[in-house]
Amino acid sequence: MAIEIKAPAFPESVADGEVAVWHKQEGEAVSRDELIVEIETDKVVMEVVAPEDGVLTSIHAQQGDTVLSEQLLATLEQGAAAASAPAAAPEAPAASGDDDAADEASALLGPAARQLVEEHKLDVGKITGTGKNRRITKEDVVNFMKAAQAAPAAAPVAPAQPEAEQVGPTGERIERRVPMTRMRAKIAERLLDATQQTAMLTTFNEVNMAPMMALRSKYKEQFEKTHNGTRLGFMGMFVKAACEALKRFPEVNASIDGNDVVYHGYQDIGVAVSTPGGLVVPVLRDADFMSIADVEAAVRDLGLRARDNKLTIEDITGGTFTVTNGGVFGSLMSTPILNPPQTGILGMHKIQERPMAVDGEVVILPMMYLALSYDHRLIDGKTAVQFLVAVKDLIEDPARILLQL
Known part of the structure; x- marks a missing residue:
């Protein structure tokens, strides 16, 4: 039986909310009262939990979307059993090893993680997933980016330039722009x-x-x-x-x-x-x-x-x-x-x-x-x-x- 999971009923002082983070993804099994998604309002973060055991079959509001009171967020199939891993694509020839790894990793990306990967044009095949069934979470992508910045790939050492040609500091001037939370x-x-x-x-x-x-x-x-x-x-x-x-x-x-x-x-x-x-x-x-x-x-x-x-x-x-x-x-x-x-x-x-x-x-x-x-x-x-x-x-x-x- 399909069960609709809706946003909480907001009080009069709260007009709407924003989907902050999904803790479960489509196809994943959930237990009753298990946290599924967090909705951030102007005042507090509200948690939405699973009403029954089952499988999250579809998500209707993505991370960052604005939702109204009691708006449909997802659909849960009560009593269904989730696969042990996301549906696997037909096995590709062994010769395409790197492409296979990238495709497999891409299939394991969550919505928030996928957005970061596409935005920063990252090689998803190099990111290790720590989520359930090796799913790559947003935190995995952030940690990968931090590691890449802290320890960039070693490049061949160029011959030392004369002291007169070394002008000013050579470190990166990093800026990070993030949207203000609600x-x-x-x-x-x-x-x-x-x-x-x-x-x-x-x-x-x-x-x-x-x-x-x-x-x-x-x-x-x-x-x-x-x-x-x-x-x-x-x-x-x-x-x-x-x-x-x-x-x-x-x-x-x-x-x-x-x-x-x-x-x-x-x-x-x-x-x-x-x-x-x-x-x-x-x-x-x-x-x-x-x-x-x-x-x-x-x-x-x-x-x-x-x-x-x-x-x-x-x-x-x-x-x-x-x-x-x-x-x-x-x-x-x-x-x-x-x-x-x-x-x-x-x-x-x-x-x-x-x-x-x-x-x-x-x-x-x-x-x-x-x-x-x-x-x-x-x-x-x-x-x-x-x-x-x-x-x-x-x-x-x-x-x-x-x-x-």
Whole structure:
């Protein structure tokens, strides 16, 4: 029985998607729930799996094609058995050995690999396939090209030229042009919109991290044992501090919708996560009701799923405020960009020891710069500064978070 495999049903915020990579090719056997193809949208990469055991008989959307919600992608023959290898051509005479090898290798090319081979005019007979049944994948072609560039075929050594004739460097000046991924293009579009369509301003402060570091050092082992391996980090405390400050300054938790201001009576905190495909912002729903352990566990889970392209549209939609930590990459100070329609984003940075004046004496303290970028159309400078000072006070005296002081 033939089964139609269709693209996922995209939510209203996603118009279409792009076929990113086929993990199975025509004629290959697939098992139920086995990954067949990945669809890249503006926000996430969505996986399409096999609904039943069978053989992929035909592919209707090639890699790079734009597909709509529930569009036909492929046809699966349920229960059919795949051949152990692609259909072989009649055996050619032994005299055409090189041509046979090239033809055999060409038959093993996947669509993405074939496109690269034709584009760069490569000798397919020299490429070793590592896929199933010696199929040549896109990665095999890329690795072959890299190897060819790193170790070009040895040429006869020309006689040494006189020193006066050797002018300038002789190394290759390689350039590589690749199309921007759909997700990266959407990120670029949203960042540009944020800078052009909001009155964005950033205010800074610095926070003494010594009390927080002492608390973490004292309780981290007990915390991890009590909460089933969840580690005590700084993100949980900053999210909880942000929630408390948002309750005091609801403008920072609001959003602009046309000529209306929408005040949110809850705190859905987005946590910026860096992935190979770009920056994504999964959301902690009702973060004000989560414990610090809940926040730490959720942030870790979302980070792992973002890295593995396992996030869903629901994971990254919504959010009333965002926290981003550039300090994990060594950033000392930055101006984070708003994530519209949100009107505020808190930037954490690297902890660095600096000499500070305390009660008339110079003391070396672990300090962190904090940055709050905000939409000046809604939030006044006074409110922004007071919000950032509230976060600073909560972090420098963590007991305030527990006591809501």
